[in-house]
Amino acid sequence: MTLSVTIVGAGVAGLTAACALAHRGAQVRVLERAGALREVGAGLQISPNAARVIEALGLWSRFEAISLPSERVELRDMGGGLVAGLDLARFRPNDRFRLVHRARLVEMLETSAREAGVKIELGHDIREIPEDSDLVVGADGVKSRIRPLLNGFEAPFFTGQTAWRTLIRDESPSDHAAQIFMGPGRHVVSYRLAGGMRNIVAVMERPDWHDEGWSHPGDPNELRSNFSRFGGPVPDWLSRVEEVGLWGLFRHPVAEHWYRADGTGPAVVLIGDAAHPTLPFMAQGAVMAIEDAWVLAACLESQPDLTTALAHFENLRRPRCRRIVQAANGNARNYHLRGPARAVAHGGLRVLSRLAPGHLIERFAWIYDYDPTTAA
Known part of the structure; x- marks a missing residue:
């Protein structure tokens, strides 16, 4: 491949x-x-769909060193009682689920990119398409400057949910479960990370809103107050929170136009959150970005020209990404059920988890079985 490519955005995508x-x-x-x-x-x-890309890039041993295995997903009620368990290690023993700090993943990818000869230039606030490449890749996230150049202005929809995100120290014995504590109108997700850290995300329905992004400072006491009725390990975790980020959750449409290759300048394509922002309720945002990256490169290598390659990329990725975004939207409702609907749903999950524990995981086989390295 002899293309000259400029990528806007040095995140995961x-x-x-x-x-x-x-x-x-x-x-x-x-x-x-x-x-x-x-x-x-x-x-x-x-999840394994992204793990296949990391392995294909020759980075698996590095990735293992900065991450922990994820062996179970546990759905719990707000008091800490188990509603359903997804035993990943038992029912998908050949798949690799991992938990990693985003900064460590970005650090690993940056090192690998530089080793491969990629030039990374910081402090570039891009507002127009760079003209000195064959292809410009808009990988600049949910607040993309490249996406509006292809799609015009689009107003996101505030979901009525606000999230707190934080890390605490956790030197407890290894616990390889991602836990979701579900309460009326709110939930908490937590899991351990390498290096003695625990990740916590707490989401609550509330009428006010905050800007998107992770950098808005929140009040740890407000976090504790809003989740004071939660039991199990949650009170202890929240008591150790010293700093927390706060952001509003907005729903964006999947981009109408993913690429432009009209011969008037460099071809342009969107990947990751710039193309299909998603709510964080299927744990697939970074995973879709990793999938996009590999499939785009494979399409560019296998197709005869840029226009055909970018059209093929969009045709491969749009249906899958849209389906995942819709699934995440559905989970946003399921975690926050109230009253009789909550009792019925939790009761059904308990029965299903007891009688057919593998079924809950296989509902998501269409996500985990996908192999980006063969898709193009």
Whole structure:
């Protein structure tokens, strides 16, 4: 591949694309708005569909060193009682589910990209399409500057939910479960990360709203107050919170136009959150970005020209990404059920978990069985 590629955004999507393209012989540079690749974000759940890409990039041993295995997903009521368990290790023993700090993943991808000859330039606040490449990849996230150039202005829809995100120290014995505590109008997700850390995300329905993004400071006491009725380990976790980020959850449409290749300038394509932002209720945001990156590089390598390659990429990715976004929207409701609906749903999950425990996991086989490395 002899393409000259400029990638806008040095997050998970952009850096994975940089690695995948550079390994195929493209000349790649990455332009990042920030002046440094900061310690932003917190925990990520990486499912086998993305693990296949990490392995194909030759990065699996590095990734194992910075992540922990995820062996179970536990759905619990707000008091801590088990509603349903998804035993990943038992029912999908050949699949690899991992838990990782976003900053460690970005750090690993940055190192790999530089080793492959990618130039990473910081402090570039891109507002127009760079003209000195064959292809520009918009990987600049939910607040993308590239997406409006293809799609015009789009107003996101506030979901009425606000989230707190934080990390605490946790040196307890290894616990390889991701736990979801579900209460009326709110829920808490938590799991351990490598390095003695625990990731906590708490989501609550509330009429006010906050900007998107992870960097808005929140009040730990407000977090504790809003989740004071939760039991189990949650009170102890929240008592140890010293700093917390706060952000509003907005629903965006999947982009109408993913690419432009009209010959008037460089071809342009969107990947990751720039193309299909998702609510964080299926743990697939970073995973879809990793999938996008590999599939885009494979399409560019296998198709005869840019226009055909980008059209093929969109045709492959749009239906899957839309389905995942819709599934995440559904979980936003399911976690927050109230009254009789909550009692019926939780009762059904308890019965299903006891009588057919593998069925709950297989409902998501269409996500986990997907192999991006063969898709194109």
